[in-house]
Amino acid sequence: MRPKGNQAFNIKVLLLGVFIAFFLLFLLRSSLSLSSEQTPTPILQTISAKANNCSSACNKIPGSLAQALIHYTTSAITPQQTLKEISVSAKVLEKKSPCNFLVFGLGHDSLMWSTLNYGGRTIFLEEDQNWIEQIRRQFPMLESYHVAYDSKVNQADNLMYVGQGPECTAVGDPQYSMCQLALKGLPSEVYDIKWDLIMVDAPTGYYEEAPGRMTAIYTAGMMARNQEDGETDVFVHDVNRVVEDKFSMTFLCQGYMKKQEGRLRHFKIPSHRYSMGMPFCP
Incomplete structure (x- = not known):
């Protein structure tokens, strides 16, 4: 065992x-x-x-912003608008950007506006083709188009009278308008885009034979009224001059004006498209 x-x-x-x-x-x-x-x-x-x-x-800043900083730091040329005037538009742009921003004019401040609207679409409309080419060589990223104006500052009184007619107070697409003040030769995308901000700082308007800003101001107001919905912020510069003063108050309406800083006026215009009984000015 x-x-x-x-x-x-x-x-x-x-x-x-x-x-x-x-x-x-x-x-x-x-x-x-x-x-x-x-x-x-x-x-x-x-x-x-x-x-x-x-x-x-x-975390790096965009290249376009860096370029703008370098340009304005090293340039001896300053924009025509003052710091306080620029701040009015910049404050609105800060809230709405990235957005659609239409600017009548192409100048030394164009790079700034385009950069402040980083990620949005900013289009500049300019009367001088040679100036467009010069700016494009320096800043090819800016989107600009040539616009021909057929009006003159010395026609302002007559155009103000014409603008009171029913064909000019009827809300509609400016490119099909019967109003003499409506700009009809702009690029097609300018009419198709819903603009959040419009700035009128052109064409030239400081002498009698200059194109003047009568049609630009009127067209900006009609674009805003013809939007599908919402409100459009419209800015007009050089309101110390007679044309800019009278036409902005008449066609953008004093009742829609939100602020004036120096030579700049800010208007906020609501859509009139589906409000048949809505008066041209409040």
Whole structure:
């Protein structure tokens, strides 16, 4: 019987040893697995590094903004508008951008307006083709179009009279208007886009034979009224001059004026498109 008892004992010891070995192996594998989770693999390290690099790249200022900062820091030419005048439009633009911004005029402040509307669409309308080419060589990223004006400052009184007629107070698309004040030769996208802001700082209007801003002011007001809905902020510069003063108050309406700062007036014009009984001016 003893030999049998010793054999049974040996088997039990062997089984116990195998169990202990498997248990130790399990603990070792668990430890290695936990260690691998805590220590990133080379692939995870690479992904993490790329993510960090992306984050730092995303925090950089856009190239167009950098270019604008460098340009205005090194340029001796300053925009025609004063700091206080610019601040009026910039404050509205800050709330609405990125948005659609139409500017009558192409000047030394154009890069600034385009940059302040970063991510939106800013279009400049200019009367001088040579000036457009000059600005394009310097700032090719600006979107500008040539516009021909067939009016003159010395015709302002007559155009003011014409503007009181029913064909000029009827709300509609300016490109199909029967009103003599409506600009009909603008690029098609200018009529199709819903503008959030419109600034009238052109064409030239400081002498009798200059085109004057009569038609630009009128057309800006009609674009705003013809929008599907909402309100359009319209700014007119140089309101110290007779034409800009009278035409802005008449066709953008004193009742829609929100503020005047220096030579700049700010109007907020609501859509008239589906309000048949709405008066031309409040």
